[in-house]
Structures are given as C-alpha cells and as structure tokens.
Amino acid sequence: MEIRFTQLQCRSSSVTMDIDNWLIEPQQSWGVFSTEGDLGALLGLLFTQQAHDKTLAYSGQLLGVDRTKVALVSLHEQQQLLDDILDQDDSESLGYIDPKTTVYGVIFAQCNDEALTHRLLQQLNLIQLSASPFTQLSTGESRRVMLARAVATKVPFLVLDEPYAGLDVGHRQALSHYLQQLSQTVQMLVVVSREEDMPDWIEHIAMFNHGTLDSVMTKSEWDNHPLISQLTAQSGQQSEELLALIRRHRHSPSFANPVFQLNNGRVAYSDKVIFSGVNWRIDNGVHWQVKGPNGCGKSTLLGLIFGDHPQCYSNDIDIFGKKRGSGESIWEIKKHIGMVSSALHLQYRVNCSALDVIVSGFYDSIGLYQQASKQQVAIATEWLAILHMGHLSKSSFRQLEYGQQRLLLIARAIVKQPTLLILDEPYQGLDYLGRRLIKNALELIAKEHLSQLLYVSHYQEDSLDSIKHFIEFVADEHHGGYRAVITKS
Numbered sequence: 487m488e489i490r491f492t493q494l495q496c497r498s499s500s501v502t503m504d505i506d507n508w509l510i511e512p513q514q515s516w517g518v519f520s521t522e523g524d525l526g527a528l529l530g531l532l533f534t535q536q537a538h539d540k541t542l543a544y545s546g547q548l549l550g551v552d553r554t555k556v557a558l559v560s561l562h563e564q565q566q567l568l569d570d571i572l573d574q575d576d577s578e579s580l581g582y583i584d585p586k587t588t589v590y591g592v593i594f595a596q597c598n599d600e601a602l603t604h605r606l607l608q609q610l611n612l613i614q615l616s617a618s619p620f621t622q623l624s625t626g627e628s629r630r631v632m633l634a635r636a637v638a639t640k641v642p643f644l645v646l647d648e649p650y651a652g653l654d655v656g657h658r659q660a661l662s663h664y665l666q667q668l669s670q671t672v673q674m675l676v677v678v679s680r681e682e683d684m685p686d687w688i689e690h691i692a693m694f695n696h697g698t699l700d701s702v703m704t705k706s707e708w709d710n711h712p713l714i715s716q717l718t719a720q721s722g723q724q725s726e727e728l729l730a731l732i733r734r735h736r737h738s739p740s741f742a743n744p745v746f747q748l749n750n751g752r753v754a755y756s757d758k759v760i761f762s763g764v765n766w767r768i769d770n771g772v773h774w775q776v777k778g779p780n781g782c783g784k785s786t787l788l789g790l791i792f793g794d795h796p797q798c799y800s801n802d803i804d805i806f807g808k809k810r811g812s813g814e815s816i817w818e819i820k821k822h823i824g825m826v827s828s829a830l831h832l833q834y835r836v837n838c839s840a841l842d843v844i845v846s847g848f849y850d851s852i853g854l855y856q857q858a859s860k861q862q863v864a865i866a867t868e869w870l871a872i873l874h875m876g877h878l879s880k881s882s883f884r885q886l887e888y889g890q891q892r893l894l895l896i897a898r899a900i901v902k903q904p905t906l907l908i909l910d911e912p913y914q915g916l917d918y919l920g921r922r923l924i925k926n927a928l929e930l931i932a933k934e935h936l937s938q939l940l941y942v943s944h945y946q947e948d949s950l951d952s953i954k955h956f957i958e959f960v961a962d963e964h965h966g967g968y969r970a971v972i973t974k975s
C-alpha cells in the first residue's frame with residue numbers, strides 16, 4: 487500500500503496527533519517512536535477503524551489505506567479478546583467458568599487453515615501451548631498468540647503497537663528476527679515507546695514528539711537523535727513532585743522478620759509442574775526483583791504472596807507473622823499489599839471513574855463501594871494532577887486508553903503506601919514519559935523505604951539501583967519446570 491497523510495489531525499484523551507506530511511511507500515515498513523500518549527491506539531484506529539468498536543474522527547487527508555487489509559496487534563486488543571473469551575466461556579458454562587478456547591482455536595479461527603496455524607505455532611514458539619486455554623496464558627505467552635493471530639488473517643499490512651511488551655529477552659530477539667523475515671512479504675508499522683525496542687532491521691523511522699510528527703529519519707540518524715536526553719530531564723521533575731506527595735502521607739507499619747517466607751514452594755497443574763523446591767524469605771526493608779523467562783512462574787509466585795492464587799493454601803507460607811491458611815482474613819493481608827499486574831488490569835472490569843479507581847486503592851476493592859473520606863479524595867486528586875489526568879477525573883475507567891488505565895492502577899497500588907508493593911511488569915502500555923515518571927518514582931520509593939518493592943520487568947534498562955536481591959527462575963532439569971536461584975548484587 488502507498489499511504490499518504492496530509493495535514494492530518496485527530497485526538498484521543500491523552501494526546502492530539504498531528505501529521506503535516508508523511509508518505510509510506512509501497513512495501514515500506516516503518517518504525518514509529520512516540521514520547522507521549524497512546525499513538526499506537528490512534529494509528530491502529532485510523533488504519534482499521536474497527537478497533538474499540540468506534541470510529542475516529544479526523545481532519546486532513548489519509549489516502550491509500552485499505553482497511554479490509556490491515557490487522558492490528560495491541561495491548562488493548564489483547565485485553566478485549568481476553569474479555570470476550572471470558573464472557574464466552576462463562577456464558578457457555580453452568581455456573582463456573584470453563585476455559586475452552588485454546589491457543590490453537592484462537593489462531594485457527596482467523597484463517598481456517600490447519601497448515602498455517604501449525605506453522606505459526608511453530609514460528610512463535612507456541613507448539614507446547616497449542617492446547618492450553620488462552621485465558622490461562624502468561625503475559626508473554628498471550629502476546630505471541632496475538633501476533634500469530636494477526637498474521638493468520640493473511641492481510642498485507644500489520645499495525646503492531648508495542649509488539650515486544652511483556653516478552654523476555656530471548657523472545658524479543660526471536661520476534662525481531664521473525665518480523666524481519668515477515669517484512670519481506672508484509673508491510674508493517676511497528677510502534678514503540680522504548681528506544682531499545684526499535685527493530686534493527688527497520689529502515690524508516692517516524693518520530694513523534696508530544697503527538698506531532700517531528701521528523702522522519704533513517705535508523706542511523708535515529709540512533710544519534712538528541713530528543714531522548716531532553717525527555718529524560720523533563721520526567722525527573724515530575725517524579726520529584728510525586729515523591730513529595732508520597733512523603734507527605736507516609737505511614738508504613740513495619741513487621742517482624744520475616745515479612746514473607748515460602749518453604750519448599752511448588753505450583754503444578756494436572757499436566758505440568760511450573761516450579762518446585764522454592765525457598766524464599768523476604769525480610770523487612772529488602773527490595774526484590776523476580777526474574778526468569780516467559781511462563782516460568784513469576785506472576786504465579788507473586789500470586790502466592792498476594793493470596794489470589796488457588797495453590798497458596800497448599801503451600802507452606804508465612805506472611806506478616808501469620809501462617810497462611812490459619813484462619814487469617816485475606817483482607818487483613820491485602821491491607822498491607824499494593825499490587826499492579828496484567829491480571830489485575832484484566833480483572834478491573836468495573837466502570838467507575840478515574841478518581842474512584844485511585845481511591846479504591848485505600849479499600850483494596852475493584853470499583854468503589856464505600857464513602858471515601860475528604861482526605862482520600864484530596865490525595866487521589868493530587869495523584870491525578872501529577873499524572874496529567876486531572877481533566878479525566880470523572881471519565882469512566884473502561885473508556886480510557888490502556889496506558890492511562892495502567893497509570894491509574896499504579897497510583898491505586900501506591901496510594902495507601904503499602905508495606906509490600908508488588909509490581910508485576912508495571913510499565914506495560916505506558917508511553918515513554920509515563921514509564922520514566924513511574925520508574926523514577928519507584929526508585930525514590932525504594933531508596934527511602936516508603937514501601938518494600940517486589941518487582942518484575944524483562945528489560946535491563948528498567949533495573950532499579952535500590953534492588954540488590956534477586957530471585958531468578960531457571961529450568962530444573964531434574965524435576966521439570968523451574969527452580970529458583972537467589973542472588974545478591
């Protein structure tokens with residue numbers, strides 16, 4: 487396709503996209519880097535006009551897009567598909583959710599082609615998961631299925647919005663290689679908000695600054711562009727404001743050691759062991775990072791702490807001075823924990839306002855069912871202002887962009903200043919500035935011990951200086967699944 491944008495302008499709740507002049511020649515694939523706002527969602531809408539079940543109004547010209555021949559991969563689409571499948575599995579079952587829709591089924595439904603489905607399962611390292619229900623996959627596993635599903639449509643143009651989000655290092659490299667090969671036959675727009683996610687093989691890059699197409703350039707021009715250092719300085723100041731807010735309301739109770747202890751931890755399903763023999767002790771004030779490849783059990787382990795994993799009662803766990811399963815109330819435990827994860831993001835299916843989402847952090851509820859105090863509302867309002875979302879205070883959570891939703895969920899987790907702050911790939915869906923803001927704030931929270939961090943990220947650049955303790959899952963040759971290795975830097 488030859489696509490031409492001329493004086494095009496359209497807006498979302500986070501940003502106004504402005505493109506004076508941009509030509510995408512036939513067969514060309516482009517990398518798009520954006521510093522602010524969910525430009526991937528806007529471009530996805532412009533190119534498909536079917537995502538989110540709504541159309542996007544714009545002024546100016548967009549010529550050459552055949553919308554029947556474009557497929558979109560984005561976190562929003564992934565969320566939507568999970569929602570749909572959960573609804574479908576739910577409605578077909580008798581009172582309990584029976585996860586029927588398999589990985590194979592999700593891909594095959596797009597092409598009705600067994601050979602192609604099989605090939606894609608192989609190319610994206612999904613063969614082992616072929617019969618797994620889609621709703622049970624880990625974040626990185628679902629990401630790869632979303633891509634296979636888009637390729638299965640056999641369209642000649644793909645819009646890939648943050649295709650590397652949630653993938654471990656190995657899978658990121660494999661995907662980059664796969665996309666390079668795919669680019670011989672399929673045209674692509676690859677939208678990224680991390681410099682290191684810009685694929686090496688991309689020859690043309692469009693750089694957006696605050697929503698405006700700033701410049702188009704080659705990969706080598708991009709590698710030396712000064713914009714990144716300017717942006718870094720800008721986000722530092724915002725993070726300081728955030729920390730000042732947190733400091734003002736600090737009130738962390740401290741517990742006797744150990745805060746958490748897991749003895750000989752094991753999680754297994756009927757067909758496979760995820761991990762076994764895990765011994766992990768978390769002492770007061772120590773921050774930890776959980777590492778390991780996609781599907782090794784990082785979220786599962788954190789679910790044992792948070793108490794929402796069904797096997798937390800069959801494991802030997804002490805938390806906040808109590809033995810799990812000794813009659814302790816789950817709410818009593820959750821009171822001391824703030825949590826951000828993709829699973830929580832998916833669970834947050836209620837339609838309350840942006841402000842209420844933050845306030846719900848004081849009550850550990852999904853949605854708000856209590857009368858908040860004036861002070862709670864004031865703190866949540868300050869959070870909205872720092873996140874540049876003051877004008878969205880009354881907007882419905884589900885109508886916001888994925889990245890805006892994620893920022894609100896991060897604020898929700900931090901707002902009550904929990905003893906343990908569990909951050910399971912917190913940056914997913916955040917734009918460049920949002921990610922810098924939150925990362926700086928977490929670094930400061932950790933440094934000042936305002937909360938104790940349990941942190942998961944697949945990116946080296948996300949490492950926090952204050953985290954010196956690591957629990958890493960590595961393949962367990964003897965028992966199958968994974969075992970944990972503990973290290974200190």
Ligand SMILES: Nc1ncnc2c1ncn2[C@@H]1O[C@H](COP(=O)(O)OP(=O)(O)OP(=O)(O)O)[C@@H](O)[C@H]1O
Pocket residue numbers: 618622623624625626627652654755760778779780781782783784785786787
């Ligand atoms: N109910 C279930 N039955 C069988 N397997 C399951 C079930 N729920 C989760 N799994 C599997 O457990 C494994 C661990 O999942 P988990 O989400 O903990 O991985 P992770 O390390 O957090 O991965 P990622 O880096 O992709 O987020 C995955 O392979 C997932 O498919």
